Amino acid sequence: MIQEILIDLFGNEIVAFIISAALPLVFIVPFVIFAVWLERKVSAHMQDRLGPMRVGWHGVLQTVADFIKLVQKEDIIAADADKKMFILAPIMVFAGSYAAYAAFPFSSAYIGSGVDVGIFFVIAISSVVVAGLLMAGWASNNKYSLYGAMRSAAQIVSYEIPTALVILSIVMVTGTLSLAEMSELQAGGFWNWQIFGGAETGLVKILLIPFMIIAFIIFYISSLAEVNRTPFDMPEAESELVSGYHTEYSGMKFSIFFLAEYANMFAVSAIAAILFFGGYQSPFGYIGDLLGIDWLVPFEQLFWFAMKGLFFVFVQMWLRWTLPRVRVDQLMTICWKYLIPYAFVNLIIIGLITLI
Amino acid sequence: MSLKTEELTLNMGPQHPSTHGVLRLEVVLDGEVVVEVRPHLGYLHRCFEKHCEAMTYPQVIPYTDRMDYLASMYNNFGYVTAVEKLMEIEVPERVEYIRVIMGELQRIASHQVAVGTYGLDVGAFTPFLYLFRDRETILSLFEMTCGARLLYNYMWVGGLSHDLHPDFLRKTKEFLEYLKPNIDEINNLLTFNKIFIERTANVGVLPADVALNFGATGPNLRASGYKWDLRRDDPYSIYDRFDFDVIVGEGLVGTIGDCWDRYYVRVLEMKESIKIIEQAIEQIPEGDITTALPKRVKPPKGHIYHRVENPKGELGYFIISDGSVNPSRVKVRPPSFVSLSAINDMSKGHLVGDLVAILGSLDIVLGEIDR
Amino acid sequence: MKQYLRNSWDGIWTVLVGMKITFMHMFTKSVTIQYPTVKVKLPERVRNRLYVNMDDCIGCLQCERACPVSCIEIETVKSVPSEDLGTTSNGKKKALHVTTFNIDFAKCCYCQLCVFPCPTECIYMTETYEFSEFERNSLNYKFATLTPEEVVDKKQKLEVFDAEKAAAKAEAEKAKAEEAAKKTAEDKPETEN
Numbered sequence: 001m002i003q004e005i006l007i008d009l010f011g012n013e014i015v016a017f018i019i020s021a022a023l024p025l026v027f028i029v030p031f032v033i034f035a036v037w038l039e040r041k042v043s044a045h046m047q048d049r050l051g052p053m054r055v056g057w058h059g060v061l062q063t064v065a066d067f068i069k070l071v072q073k074e075d076i077i078a079a080d081a082d083k084k085m086f087i088l089a090p091i092m093v094f095a096g097s098y099a100a101y102a103a104f105p106f107s108s109a110y111i112g113s114g115v116d117v118g119i120f121f122v123i124a125i126s127s128v129v130v131a132g133l134l135m136a137g138w139a140s141n142n143k144y145s146l147y148g149a150m151r152s153a154a155q156i157v158s159y160e161i162p163t164a165l166v167i168l169s170i171v172m173v174t175g176t177l178s179l180a181e182m183s184e185l186q187a188g189g190f191w192n193w194q195i196f197g198g199a200e201t202g203l204v205k206i207l208l209i210p211f212m213i214i215a216f217i218i219f220y221i222s223s224l225a226e227v228n229r230t231p232f233d234m235p236e237a238e239s240e241l242v243s244g245y246h247t248e249y250s251g252m253k254f255s256i257f258f259l260a261e262y263a264n265m266f267a268v269s270a271i272a273a274i275l276f277f278g279g280y281q282s283p284f285g286y287i288g289d290l291l292g293i294d295w296l297v298p299f300e301q302l303f304w305f306a307m308k309g310l311f312f313v314f315v316q317m318w319l320r321w322t323l324p325r326v327r328v329d330q331l332m333t334i335c336w337k338y339l340i341p342y343a344f345v346n347l348i349i350i351g352l353i354t355l356i
Numbered sequence: 357m358s359l360k361t362e363e364l365t366l367n368m369g370p371q372h373p374s375t376h377g378v379l380r381l382e383v384v385l386d387g388e389v390v391v392e393v394r395p396h397l398g399y400l401h402r403c404f405e406k407h408c409e410a411m412t413y414p415q416v417i418p419y420t421d422r423m424d425y426l427a428s429m430y431n432n433f434g435y436v437t438a439v440e441k442l443m444e445i446e447v448p449e450r451v452e453y454i455r456v457i458m459g460e461l462q463r464i465a466s467h468q469v470a471v472g473t474y475g476l477d478v479g480a481f482t483p484f485l486y487l488f489r490d491r492e493t494i495l496s497l498f499e500m501t502c503g504a505r506l507l508y509n510y511m512w513v514g515g516l517s518h519d520l521h522p523d524f525l526r527k528t529k530e531f532l533e534y535l536k537p538n539i540d541e542i543n544n545l546l547t548f549n550k551i552f553i554e555r556t557a558n559v560g561v562l563p564a565d566v567a568l569n570f571g572a573t574g575p576n577l578r579a580s581g582y583k584w585d586l587r588r589d590d591p592y593s594i595y596d597r598f599d600f601d602v603i604v605g606e607g608l609v610g611t612i613g614d615c616w617d618r619y620y621v622r623v624l625e626m627k628e629s630i631k632i633i634e635q636a637i638e639q640i641p642e643g644d645i646t647t648a649l650p651k652r653v654k655p656p657k658g659h660i661y662h663r664v665e666n667p668k669g670e671l672g673y674f675i676i677s678d679g680s681v682n683p684s685r686v687k688v689r690p691p692s693f694v695s696l697s698a699i700n701d702m703s704k705g706h707l708v709g710d711l712v713a714i715l716g717s718l719d720i721v722l723g724e725i726d727r
Numbered sequence: 728m729k730q731y732l733r734n735s736w737d738g739i740w741t742v743l744v745g746m747k748i749t750f751m752h753m754f755t756k757s758v759t760i761q762y763p764t765v766k767v768k769l770p771e772r773v774r775n776r777l778y779v780n781m782d783d784c785i786g787c788l789q790c791e792r793a794c795p796v797s798c799i800e801i802e803t804v805k806s807v808p809s810e811d812l813g814t815t816s817n818g819k820k821k822a823l824h825v826t827t828f829n830i831d832f833a834k835c836c837y838c839q840l841c842v843f844p845c846p847t848e849c850i851y852m853t854e855t856y857e858f859s860e861f862e863r864n865s866l867n868y869k870f871a872t873l874t875p876e877e878v879v880d881k882k883q884k885l886e887v888f889d890a891e892k893a894a895a896k897a898e899a900e901k902a903k904a905e906e907a908a909k910k911t912a913e914d915k916p917e918t919e920n
Contacts, residue, residue, distance in 0.1 A: 043482075045753045047481070047482050047486070050760075053761055143366050240708055240709050240712050318749065318750070322480075323549065323551055324479045325478060326551050327555055327707060327709045330551075338735055342735070411795055414793075415794075415795035418840065482752075489758050502774075507837070517839065518772060544748060545745045546745075549742070550741045550742070551738070551741075551742075
């Protein structure tokens, strides 16, 4: 819908698509600024502290100030670093996480690219991040960075399997790979969300609920690992590897890594929201429908989408400030010995239920 | 077919988030597996022992503060009791009680840091701040008494610098009541967390005989299942008057003497210290604290070795006096230094992440190791 | 299998227990304060920057000797008998001009060892703890109240006094010597005989 409006506005498809492609950036940058502040505030209050309080109301502008500071900082490239790769790595990482946004239906009116294999595209493209992390680790020419990069590669590749298995079970229920269609299927109130058995009725719905909850837990755990958040923050395990693959980065490049990390956090949260919690659908109904104002509905949908994403981002932060970090071999154990078998059994059971 | 692999030497520290100060570990790694650890010391060396020879006896006390800066009170305790023994001074009852209360509060504070930073080492940030919040209260109690929060110079040869503040006993009681539920909270948040258990159980096992051979003392030895506590086995001051248990590692979730045991012994010892303080508060007599203060600290010719149970282990002072106002030689037996020597044996075959966990579980303080 | 299921359950359950604790803490009052605007009340015995009340200082060097880090530097000049330096607040007679009384707070370890031996209680610890400086030299506090000219004056006075004293002494000695010489001279003739 937005694309059509833009084409009408500019009369040129290429310009319209470029602007359309840049739209998520308008969302991501304020989101990251907000999320970094939120992370600091959440951690502070969980630890009986106040957190940033000086810049703006309760320090809301702290991140802006920090960002300005980061931009001003000297851009250091270590003498023995592989210069080209070193510069390319943060861009690659951010590109990978940004590309995933193309397939997200922010509301019924806006989706960057309405591909039919949306979820497949997201899984595939987010793996580009691994290449970026590996490049960063290798190019830094630092043993800690290299360890971080190797760990993150192993971790992300492994955890894609349980993620994919869970997504597969959702795809089996919904019968579509398109994220927009998945969201549409869950319209009409929260009882139609996938976590509550989706739009099915009767026995099937009730039978599906516990297995959907298990599927969601598996998905959420593996998504934590994919974005390198505690308890799976092995690649940047502060107490072991100083800060992993971005040890040698400073200034603007570091802030791009930061941006990518938080963008990624929202991306996986958004996928969780789309797969299990109705995507952009409101849990109750729309004020726009009630008042008869049609144009309000997409904005409400955007609001719900952002809220759901933010909620899961909040849970990620909550977990981060609660849990210790797992060890690198336990990380693999959790994935291969626990999540994958559970996900597999779950997949079969959901498959059988849908056959009923 | 086996691929030829090369070992990697990783330099951990002196600037590293989890070496607890300025310790440098030269780690030989095979992939992520530790082959050898070589600790390099001396980044914080301040010539404490040589320095003492130029100081008078009371002037040494501020320097002892700076050895194990997380347990300054206990360092004072060890030093002044050693000099008192050398001079054969009997200190008043009240002084003894105050010293014990201060010492045990300091033990709680030190263990809080040990437990908290251990959480930090395995990646849990929040328990650390909860423990530091409580530790602040202890420091405020110390500040109320002697005016300093970290380096107290509170215990003097033959007495104390200040008597207790009138509010001290009441506030201490209140604090202990407040602390008890918080210890359980930490247990729920961290100690029995599955991830934490997985990270620490069966990691860095130090069997009792190996621990004895290395000369490890304190919680590190007790966690290996060896019941040895100087407060009970070689009572100094008035520790024989209190009823408390010596906590030993039981291998509740893993092997006896693993990292989890070393951690848990400290948690439980906090509870024992609370017991001791409560008894001491009940028994403390009124009186003058200045009666035994010598006019001039000038021990007779001779030498002495005196040891106390520091929160980290056996802290021994060997003092040679030549009869002048300056000690002729002061030698310190630091518990952290001895514990650290076991690191290579403990961490062989473990992963890098475990190395950090093992180092943290030893609860070393570099100020004491390097002196 | 039982162990396997138990592990999975423990993993989820203990995480939830921890999450509950941290969540409850989000609604407890923060213990930190906004430092420069809000300050904690310091206890009365607090040990911070030293202060020397020079009116009471008698220049006995007790504090300088007690200091384990030698951060106190005192120089004194003897007063001449014609000067009256007054007495300290606890009735001790002052006999020395304290020309230098420097405390280097870059070295000071706030151990309070200098406070106790002071016979007039003129050196004590205050509540000031915010005195950071950009230059290390500015941390060397000079407490002496005498101006350099006065110091020179006092030194000169002492010198003059000493010189006079020496002269007087020399005179006296000379006189003594002369007397002795006279005596010997008087004695001489006798021996000559």
